[in-house]
Amino acid sequence: MAFSQYFNITLKFAVLVLSIICLPNSLTAQSGEELLASFLGTMNSIDSFRGSITIAGQSGTISYKKPHNLQVKFSDGRIISANGSKLWFYNPARGIAGNQDLRGGTGGLYGLLSGYESVTASGKTLRLVSSKKGYEEIIISLTPNNLLRTIRMRPRGGTEFMEISISGLQTNIGLPASLFNFHPPSNAQVVENALNQRE
Numbered sequence: 001m002a003f004s005q006y007f008n009i010t011l012k013f014a015v016l017v018l019s020i021i022c023l024p025n026s027l028t029a030q031s032g033e034e035l036l037a038s039f040l041g042t043m044n045s046i047d048s049f050r051g052s053i054t055i056a057g058q059s060g061t062i063s064y065k066k067p068h069n070l071q072v073k074f075s076d077g078r079i080i081s082a083n084g085s086k087l088w089f090y091n092p093a094r095g096i097a098g099n100q101d102l103r104g105g106t107g108g109l110y111g112l113l114s115g116y117e118s119v120t121a122s123g124k125t126l127r128l129v130s131s132k133k134g135y136e137e138i139i140i141s142l143t144p145n146n147l148l149r150t151i152r153m154r155p156r157g158g159t160e161f162m163e164i165s166i167s168g169l170q171t172n173i174g175l176p177a178s179l180f181n182f183h184p185p186s187n188a189q190v191v192e193n194a195l196n197q198r199e
Helices: 003-020 032-041 110-111
Strands: 047-056 060-067 070-073 079-083 086-091 096-101 118-122 125-129 134-141 148-157 162-171 189-191
Touching: 032 118, 032 125, 110 134
Parallel strands: 096 189
Antiparallel strands: 047 060, 047 162, 060 070, 070 079, 079 086, 086 096, 118 125, 125 134, 134 148, 148 162
């Protein structure tokens, strides 16, 4: 796989994580639309958090600081780091650090979860379905304490879900902004604005 294609996949994942991370607050037995509105309404109350993340069997630690700072450190040494203006992806196995300038926001949860024709709730689970969205089906599962447990997304025309699980969240812990300013190792091959590179 060419690096630009590899980095493109990684960038889409990082933007997706930035879009979906949230912490539900006071969810009760409601209709799907009401529960979704309550879920979205808690986003502005979150300043920062840290927890464990698992994506397709790959585990790591995720840190977030409002508004667009994100760091994911996987157990195999890979790092995704975004500070609102630049996104880095570092792969120690390949010795490559790629970056990409970030412009504007991602639309966040509102962009990801709006426009679904069917929104239903069952206990602590939300299910969103639309044949017109990039993800035809999204299932959000909450813990008994109303924390995000998993989010599963099935792309349009696909049959398999991509699942992201989060656990052990600590919120509003005052993470320093410097945590999200990634500096690649001196021996890494750096690819500037990797998405702009031709095959």
